[in-house]
Every structure is written in C-alpha cells, then in structure tokens.
Amino acid sequence: MSTNSSMDNAFLAMQTVLSIAPIPGVAACAVALQEIYKLVKNVALRQQECQALMVYASAVMKTIFDHHMMNPDAGLQSAITKVEIEVADMRNDIKKWRAYGKGMGYLKNQEIQECIRAHRVALDTALNMVGLAHALEQTQWNQKFMDAQAHDAELLQNIGTRQEEMIEMMQQLQQLLIKQEPQTQQDVNMTAPNREVAMKQLFRLRSTRQDSAVLPFRELRDEIQKSGQRAMHAGSTYDIWKGIWLDEHVVALKVFRGTNPSERDATRLNRQIDLWRTLHHPNILQLLGICRLDGGNNAPLYFVSPWMPNRDVMAYLEKHPEADRLKLLHDVVKGLLYLHSVSILHGGLQGSNVLVDKEGNAVLSDFSLSKLMDPNVLFTHSNGPQSSLRWMAPEAHNQQAMSSKTDVYSWGMTALQIISGLVPFYKIKAVGKVVIAIAIRNVKPERNDYIQASPLLQDDRIWNLLSSCWASDPEKRPTVEEIFVEVASLRGVPVEL
Incomplete structure (x- = not known):
C-alpha cells in the first residue's frame, strides 16, 4: 500500500525541526516517530490510519514545542513528556501490528482500530493539559482520519474478492496454529483450543458476504446463538444463559446488568478481556470470547465460556x-x-x-x-x-x-x-x-x-x-x-x- 505523499511531506518537514530541538523529550520523540515511519510501510492492514496517527502525533509535538519556544515559562514540559510516552507506546503497538501480517491482522482488525482511537485521545489529552486544543484544526484532522479509515475499510472489504490474498492470510494463520510452543504474545493468544476456533472463524469469514464485518478474534459476533427464553441462572448483578457456539459447542453466556461502559472504560475492559483470554489452566474458567446478541454496539456484552453443567x-x-x-x-x-x-x-x-x-x-x-x-x-x-x-x-x-x-x-x-x-x-x-x-x-x-x-x-x-x-x-x-x-x-x- 502506498502512503499519502502530502502527509508524508508534512511529517518529514516537522521531523526536521523536532529532531534538533534542544528540549528534553522532543528529540527522543522524533527518533521514535522516525522508527514508526519505517514500520508503518510494512503494516498489512489499517496502514493509512497508522500513518494518519503518526503525522498527528508529530503535529501535536511540534505545536507544543513551538509554544514552548515562544514562552519557555508556560509549563509545557509535562505535555511534552506525555506525548513522548504516548509515541513510545504507539511504536510498540505498530511494531506488533507489523508482525501480525494479513492473517492475524484480519482477525485483530477491530482491536487495532480501537487502539488507534485510544492513542489519538491520549494525544488530544496532552494538548488539553496545556490549553492548546485550539492550536490544531481538529475539523481537518477528523477528516484526515475519516479518509484514512474509509481507505483501509475498502481494502479490508475487498480482501474476500481476491483469492490470492485470502490464501496468503490462510497460510499465515496456519503457521501460527501449528506452532507447538507459543513464542510471542500473539502466539499465546492462539493457544488451543482457541487455535481451532480461529481457524474455523477464518474459513467462515472467507465464505461470508462482502459487506460482512471483519472482527477481531476476541469478539464472537455471529458465532453465538442464545438458547431458551429465560436465563439459566439469575444473580444479583448478572444473568447466565446457555448458548451454542459454531452450531456445536454448548457455552455459558454471562451478562452483567446495567453496564454500558464509556469509550475509555471499554478500551480498558478490552485489555482486561485480552488478558483473561491468555489464561490457560485446568482450574481457571476459560474465556472463549465476547459477543453482543441483543442489538448494536450499545447492546449488553456477553462473556462466553465453556458450559459448566454442575454449576457452582x-x-x-x-x-x-x-x-x-x-x-x-x-x-x-x-x-x-x-x-x-x-x-x-x-x-x-x-x-x-x-x-x-x-x-x-x-x-x-x-x-x-x-x-x-x-x-x-x-x-x-x-x-x-x-x-x-x-x-x-x-x-x-x-x-x-x-x-x-x-x-x-x-x-x-x-x-x-x-x-x-x-x-x-x-x-x-x-x-x-x-x-x-x-x-x-x-x-x-x-x-x-x-x-x-x-x-x-x-x-x-x-x-x-x-x-x-x-x-x-x-x-x-x-x-x-x-x-x-x-x-x-x-x-x-x-x-x-
């Protein structure tokens, strides 16, 4: 995928200034952004959004730096430090996404998109800390991110029509699935029995309609059916339903009542869900995934786990x-x-x-x-x-x-x-x-x-x-x-x- 030349030029111009800045944290941030610039070129999916995020981070740092140079006593160092830390986190995430390839990137699509949003929110927070939110034209930046998202979504939607790309994705996923011992964090997330399920999901995605949503592995959307008209168990704060996964596996669906987390809380919750999914022990309930069964994005969140016939x-x-x-x-x-x-x-x-x-x-x-x-x-x-x-x-x-x-x-x-x-x-x-x-x-x-x-x-x-x-x-x-x-x-x- 080729990068947008105008954004490229703007980024390189800002980098020239930041790389020689005599302010603690600014030059280090420029080095990290330069590394991101190289990494983004090899990200298989959501590449345009990654590039937009990279350029935005550079613009945020340059804005804070310019105001610091005009008014050294304005107390902007805390914002500079926050951006420096956020850019370092961005570099780590983009490095991970580059390693995913198309196969894992396809399954992790929504997770990547959520993380990009979270990084932008954090950068906006740095501007707000020092009252500089007005210094960047947010309407224009919103449009740039929307254009990048539309571009990446179109590419993602068309993957199913290109047989060679789909075969490549299948081969990448198969290589992950056949590893005997997990070597990286992404391998840990693919351990049995999630390996078998991920393979089934990818085969199902290949045969779905072209307008179907592409989901990260943690979300089992369209894979779960709720059984019965009543919950099998009603607790003080939650209900447990019986469900069927992939038309054959009996599962428990646990839903907490009255929960509708904010975007910030949802990001935090997603990280915790990903943590739970890595846990594998005979005496720990396995989290198979999550799903929403009763409507759109604001529908209750169900936690999917193996069915325990003996209850508590x-x-x-x-x-x-x-x-x-x-x-x-x-x-x-x-x-x-x-x-x-x-x-x-x-x-x-x-x-x-x-x-x-x-x-x-x-x-x-x-x-x-x-x-x-x-x-x-x-x-x-x-x-x-x-x-x-x-x-x-x-x-x-x-x-x-x-x-x-x-x-x-x-x-x-x-x-x-x-x-x-x-x-x-x-x-x-x-x-x-x-x-x-x-x-x-x-x-x-x-x-x-x-x-x-x-x-x-x-x-x-x-x-x-x-x-x-x-x-x-x-x-x-x-x-x-x-x-x-x-x-x-x-x-x-x-x-x-």
Whole structure:
C-alpha cells in the first residue's frame, strides 16, 4: 500500500525541526516517530490510519514545542513528556501490528482500530493539559482520519474478492496454529483450543458476504446463538444463559446488568478481556470470547465460556454431598497459585464463583475485571459486589492495599463454606453488621457454630489451617503455597506444585 505523499511531506518537514530541538523529550520523540515511519510501510492492514496517527502525533509535538519556544515559562514540559510516552507506546503497538501480517491482522482488525482511537485521545489529552486544543484544526484532522479509515475499510472489504490474498492470510494463520510452543504474545493468544476456533472463524469469514464485518478474534459476533427464553441462572448483578457456539459447542453466556461502559472504560475492559483470554489452566474458567446478541454496539456484552453443567460448588455439593471436599479446596488453591503466578488477584473468591466441571474439578470464575499487577499496589483487584462482603478480608473492607494474602483470607472463608455448607457469619443476617464485625472488630468465625455441620471441622489441623487464613494481619496468614502443601498433606496425596 502506498502512503499519502502530502502527509508524508508534512511529517518529514516537522521531523526536521523536532529532531534538533534542544528540549528534553522532543528529540527522543522524533527518533521514535522516525522508527514508526519505517514500520508503518510494512503494516498489512489499517496502514493509512497508522500513518494518519503518526503525522498527528508529530503535529501535536511540534505545536507544543513551538509554544514552548515562544514562552519557555508556560509549563509545557509535562505535555511534552506525555506525548513522548504516548509515541513510545504507539511504536510498540505498530511494531506488533507489523508482525501480525494479513492473517492475524484480519482477525485483530477491530482491536487495532480501537487502539488507534485510544492513542489519538491520549494525544488530544496532552494538548488539553496545556490549553492548546485550539492550536490544531481538529475539523481537518477528523477528516484526515475519516479518509484514512474509509481507505483501509475498502481494502479490508475487498480482501474476500481476491483469492490470492485470502490464501496468503490462510497460510499465515496456519503457521501460527501449528506452532507447538507459543513464542510471542500473539502466539499465546492462539493457544488451543482457541487455535481451532480461529481457524474455523477464518474459513467462515472467507465464505461470508462482502459487506460482512471483519472482527477481531476476541469478539464472537455471529458465532453465538442464545438458547431458551429465560436465563439459566439469575444473580444479583448478572444473568447466565446457555448458548451454542459454531452450531456445536454448548457455552455459558454471562451478562452483567446495567453496564454500558464509556469509550475509555471499554478500551480498558478490552485489555482486561485480552488478558483473561491468555489464561490457560485446568482450574481457571476459560474465556472463549465476547459477543453482543441483543442489538448494536450499545447492546449488553456477553462473556462466553465453556458450559459448566454442575454449576457452582455449593449447588454441586447439594446434589453430591459425598464429594471429596478437600479435593475441591485443593483445586481452588491450584487456581489461585496460577493466578498469582501471573500477577493477578482474584479479589472476590466465594463459593458462588467456584464452578465444577463435568469431571468434578473446581474451576475459578468471576475475575473478569482483574488487572495486571500495579507497581504502586501489591496486586490490582476488582471490588466484589455486596454479596461477597462476608468473604472479604479486613484490608479489602478498609480500602487498603491488597495482596495475595487477601485471597488467602477469602480462601479460608470459602473453605469454611464448602466444608460446612454454611456461609461465613451465617448467624449475622445484616450484611452491614458483618462488615463492622470483620473490618472494625476483627471478629472470626466460631468453631462451635460450624463443627456440627461437618466432621471435617473436628480435625484440629483443618480448623487451625482455616483460622490461620483469617489473621487480621495479612503478614501472619500462610502463603498460597503453604496452603497447597498442607491440603495435600491432609488429603494424603503427593505435593506437586
């Protein structure tokens, strides 16, 4: 694809000025933009939009630089630094998109477009920080981005009519799918069983109408059918429906009520969804993708995951009271170990979000809003709904820094629930009083309130393990690794971390 010569010339002219600027951050930004200039030429899809973004970033930096030179005391350095950081992020994204090729780029099309929008918003923010939004003619820039988008959309729409290009895309995707071990982040996103599904999706896209939307792999639009007229389960904040994926796979469709995220929140949510999709562990609920079934872009968002016929662990134990409860608790610990190994805190563990698969294994769910570890907080987390307050650690109630030990506390409460069949502090009916008991009075469950519910709680080792998890001081709680070893000992099975 050839680049637009007028935009090319404008970019090179601005680069000449920026590359010799004596201001911290400006010259470094020029170097990064020069690298982007070379990378863009080899981006397979959305190339014109990438180029428009590159030129816009250069224009934003030059505008801020010019005003700084005219008024050095105007305090524009913070905006310069923000643009420098944003351009570095742009370079990393465009480098990734160049590596995609047409096959992966076709599947990641919408994701790339969303990221381009997010970068432009960030650049606009830099201008607004120092009151320079008026300095660039936004109407003209909007038109440039619209023209670039229309050009790229037309090319994308015509791919299906060119057999050679489609075959090339198929070959690129096949090369990704046959790799035995993931070598890059894009390979991680293609691990089994997503590999098989991505292949099916590409074959289906090849045979669709020419006006069909091309979607990133995370969105399973037109692939999902909802079953029945009623949700299979209705929670306090969400519904779970049964669905059919690709006309053969039974899946669960979880939709949260009353959620319509802003564009900024949606971008953040998409990144979290992509994070969840990379998680692969026997004791972690797999996210197959997302979809919207009830209308356009403002329709509710459904999270698609494998169907769990046994539902949550408490429903499972009602039907199978003879089930090995220590084994289920061991499964939960395994899931937590995996999450913590990739710097994710569950943040809302309780019996209702421990599911049981058809083989009777416990699987952790409901961490869809978890994020990567933040350097300023031990672990990032998602605040659980009101229904999870009985399981939450004192530091979670008090809005203090949370860590893996916060999940340890919740594991202890969940273990008590799974063993006894009773929720924590079941004698206290008002949730507000439960919060006061945990957060202010440091109240712990009393053994006498639960010991009659299960003979397991007559074992001092089990009760002492649970009690240690409820220590008010997180540092005095055991680690997840220590819990794993102790539960293995209680079960009489080998310790294999």
